[in-house]
Amino acid sequence: MNSKKIYFASDVHLGAPGIKNHREHEIRFVSWLDSVKNDAAEIYLMGDIFDFWFEYKKVVPRGFTRFLGKLSEITDSGIPVHFFTGNHDIWVFNYLSSECGVIVHREPVVKTIYGKKYFLAHGDGLGNYDKHYNFLKSVFTNKFAQWLFSWIHPNFGIGLADFWSGKSRDKNNKIYGSHYLGDDKEYSVLYAKDVLKEQAIDYFIFGHRHVARTVSVGPESQLIFLGDWIQHFSYAVIENNSVELKYFNS
Ligand SMILES: [Mn+2]
Known part of the structure; x- marks a missing residue:
């Protein structure tokens, strides 16, 4: 039995325009980190x-x-601390790893934790379900495009990043109120089922959708949607070899 726990959280959206009190929002997430660090x-x-x-x-x-x-x-x-880039923070390069020591992941990770197989990803652009989005992402992750962009003065460049962030938000309208579309319509669920045809996975853990729920994607497989830190203040924890969604009360 492993006494140390493993924690997952996503979609904090620090600095998002609709958040009333940015300081409070940041401190709430930091309090959660404080509360989990001792047994993580x-x-x-x-x-x-x-x-x-x-x-x-x-x-x-x-x-x-x-x-x-x-x-x-x-x-x-x-x-x-593992840091997956999402669609809102794809332009994390090496600062967070060199300054804050996190391990940055830009692609999904499949790994065994305490004997169970996990598929971990932010959840955007999985498979070929959203071709329009995948094309945009290929531009925004293009090294040459990023290099060109870096020559724009930050006062304007950050504005453009803000625009991309707003665009992602409008398109999915998911930050300030998202609802689960159903097992047959959620790209992450469809994608998880595709993955299961190729390999056995016990748990998929995804963010991105701002819904907090556990979905059965196969007889032995579950998908955990992590929720967010705007409405749900939710996280997942691996404890005693099972995964549970929990909610933080500060
Ligand atoms: Mn996202």
């Missing part, structure tokens, strides 16, 4: 932690200092 073997941040982010060679966006400080404190203490 690892922490997985599953994407869209920032509502937008673009980093230049010598410059990073203003703000988020309490969060960044907490990340550094946790990784300095020897607890691995």
